Every structure is written in structure tokens, then in C-alpha cells.
Amino acid sequence: MTINIIKSVLFNLHFYILTFLLIIVMSPVLILPFWFIKIIARIWAKILIFGMKIWLGLNLKIIGNYNKKKPCIIAVKHQSAWETVICTSIFDMPSIVLKKELIYLPIIGLYFLKGRAIPIIRGNTIESLKKIVKMAKINLKKGSSILIFPQGTRVPLNSSTKDYPYQSGIYFLYSQCNIPVIPVAHNAGLFWPKNSFLKYPNRHKTKTVTLEIMDEIPSGLDKKTFMDRLEKSVENKTRKLIQEESYG
Numbered sequence: 001m002t003i004n005i006i007k008s009v010l011f012n013l014h015f016y017i018l019t020f021l022l023i024i025v026m027s028p029v030l031i032l033p034f035w036f037i038k039i040i041a042r043i044w045a046k047i048l049i050f051g052m053k054i055w056l057g058l059n060l061k062i063i064g065n066y067n068k069k070k071p072c073i074i075a076v077k078h079q080s081a082w083e084t085v086i087c088t089s090i091f092d093m094p095s096i097v098l099k100k101e102l103i104y105l106p107i108i109g110l111y112f113l114k115g116r117a118i119p120i121i122r123g124n125t126i127e128s129l130k131k132i133v134k135m136a137k138i139n140l141k142k143g144s145s146i147l148i149f150p151q152g153t154r155v156p157l158n159s160s161t162k163d164y165p166y167q168s169g170i171y172f173l174y175s176q177c178n179i180p181v182i183p184v185a186h187n188a189g190l191f192w193p194k195n196s197f198l199k200y201p202n203r204h205k206t207k208t209v210t211l212e213i214m215d216e217i218p219s220g221l222d223k224k225t226f227m228d229r230l231e232k233s234v235e236n237k238t239r240k241l242i243q244e245e246s247y248g
Contacts (some may be wrong), residue, residue, distance in 0.1 A: 007090030008199045009127030011055040018047045023107050030114050034142075037114050038093045048082070052209065056201035058191060062087075066182050068092060071140045072216065073143055073174055073181045075186050075230060076163070078149035079157060079189030079236050080196075084157035086211065087147055087184070088115070095139040097172060097173075116144050129169055130167040133176045140177065148173065150230060166231045171223050178219050185237035186211040187245050212237055 022043060029036040052058040066072065067101070074091055076083050093115050100119040103109045112119075115226055118135045121128055136146050148170055155164040174181055187210055190203040199208065217226065 001017065004198065004200065004202070007055055007201065008197060011051050011199055012197065014051040014055055016050060016187065018051075019044065022047065023111060025042065027107065030110055032166045034116070036115070037111065040111065041088035041115070043181050044102060045086055048085045056191065056199055056203060057207050059208045061208050061210045062090065062213070063074060063210060066091075066213055066216070071143075071179050072145050073170070073177065073179060074145055074147040074184060075150045075170060075181050076184040077186060077234050078151060078154045080154060080192040082188040083186060085183075085212070086188075088212075090211070091145060092146060093144070097136075097143040097146065097148040116142065118146070128141045129172045132169065133173055136162075136173060136177055140179070145178070146173065147208060150234070154194045156194050161235060162229060168223070168227070169175055170230070172221070174210075174226060175223075180214050180216040180218050180227075181230060183214045183233040184211065184221075184236070185234050185241055187238070187241040190246060192243060203247065205247060206245060208245065210241050210245065212241065 026040055026043075029040060049060050052060065066074075074087070074094055076087055084096070088096070095116040095118055096112070097118045097120060098112065100121055103112055103117065103119045105112075116139045118132055118139070120132055136229065139146065150166045150170045151161070151165045153162045153164065154168070170181075187204075189207065191200050193200070215239060217229055217233070221229070
């Protein structure tokens with residue numbers, strides 16, 4: 001346990017100090033063209049991947065691919081801060097649907113705005129949903145795909161969708177934008193549980209954190225068909241990735 005605490009402290013110091021230095025040193029990109037923010041996203045992900053490797057002994061494995069030239073909605077399982085960082089790089093700085101409070105974080109909130117983030121107030125009111133769609137369509141025209149966490153929040157490992165249901169807001173976005181959805185699953189919750197300072201690298205049998213990009217869900221499906229397919233795709237694959245890597 002003591003070794004795990006030490007590893008966690010070193011990893012957190014590495015990640016948060018280097019993140020702080022990154023956003024301070026690279027702050028001039030906030031007034032430069034958008035593609036510069038993509039470079040920051042790649043560096044941020046490299047900071048995380050390098051920290052995983054040297055302090056926790058964990059590798060990253062990405063399964064699957066998607067058409068980067070085709071606009072889409074990326075629906076990602078949300079278990080920790082890990083997937084937010086990794087996905088900004090993997091998906092070439094998508095427009096992230098996130099809670100409004102994050103925009104008010106000092107300096108880093110400006111990076112989110114520069115990255116075309118879509119801030120929302122919790123709750124699927126029709127007004128907030130229309131605002132999300134309006135901003136999403138603007139960003140899609142600019143060439144950005146949309147990244148959303150369909151359960152609306154980070155969820156504990158192996159939690160039930162009855163306790164954390166898939167929000168209907170993603171269907172509203174999907175139907176109004178009329179573009180496909182890419183389901184994404186991973187097992188990062190094993191080593192980085194929700195709101196946990198401690199990290200648990202020994203929960204991964206092969207010392208590999210896996211993220212899988214699945215086949216797209218085409219546009220035009222009715223609500224029930226779409227929601228069922230999305231939930232089953234993400235939940236079944238997440239469960240499989242966790243079971244394969246976990247000691248049980």
C-alpha cells in the first residue's frame with residue numbers, strides 16, 4: 001500500500017505540475033489560430049502517457065480507428081479525467097461538451113474555450129439542448145467533431161446504468177446534427193477511479209490501459225434503437241475490457 005501511495009504521489013506531481021507549466025508557457029497559443037491548440041492537446045496527452053509509463057508502469061493500447069475527415073459525434077465512457085486528456089489528442093481536439101464550471105477554471109478554462117468546448121448547465125432542458133445543438137453545428141462547420149460523455153458525468157467502476165443512465169440529450173444532438181456516432185470504451189477506471197487521488201496500476205494484469213474505438217452508429221435511427229445500440233455497445237465493451245484486464 002505504501003508503494004502504491006508513493007507511485008500515486010509521483011504520478012500526480014508529474015501530471016499536474018507539467019500540465020500547469022504547459023498551460024503557462026504555451027499561453028500565447030490562445031491568440032493564435034486554432035490548429036495550435038491541437039499541438040497543445042498532443043503534448044498534454046504525451047505528458048499523461050509518459051507519466052503512466054515511468055511512475056505507474058502502464059502502457060496505452062488503442063484498438064480501432066475512425067474517419068478523421070468525416071464529422072461525427074464521439075460518445076465516450078466517462079470514468080475519470082484520463083479519457084478527457086487522451087481523447088483530446090486521439091480525436092484531434094474535438095469540441096467537448098462539458099459542464100459550464102470548467103470554463104471558469106483559471107487559464108485552463110481559456111484553453112477549453114479556444115478548443116471550441118461547448119459549456120452546458122446540467123439538466124436536459126429544451127433550452128440547454130438547443131444551445132448545445134446550435135454550438136455543435138457551428139463547430140462542425142469549422143471542421144471539429146463533437147465529443148460527449150453520454151452518461152453526463154464520471155461514473156464509478158462497474159456502476160449500473162440504472163444509477164447512471166444514458167442521457168437523452170445525446171439523441172437530441174445526434175438527431176438534430178444528422179451525423180453518425182462513434183462509441184468509445186476503455187478500462188482506465190481500473191487504475192484511475194472516479195475522484196481518486198490514489199492510482200491502482202496493479203489492477204491491470206498486463207499493465208496496459210486499453211481504449212477501443214468501435215464501429216460507427218449511422219445517422220437516422222429512431223430514439224429507442226439508437227439509445228439501446230449506444231448503451232449496449234459502450235457498456236458491453238467496457239465490461240469486456242475491464243474483465244480481460246482485471247484480476248477480478
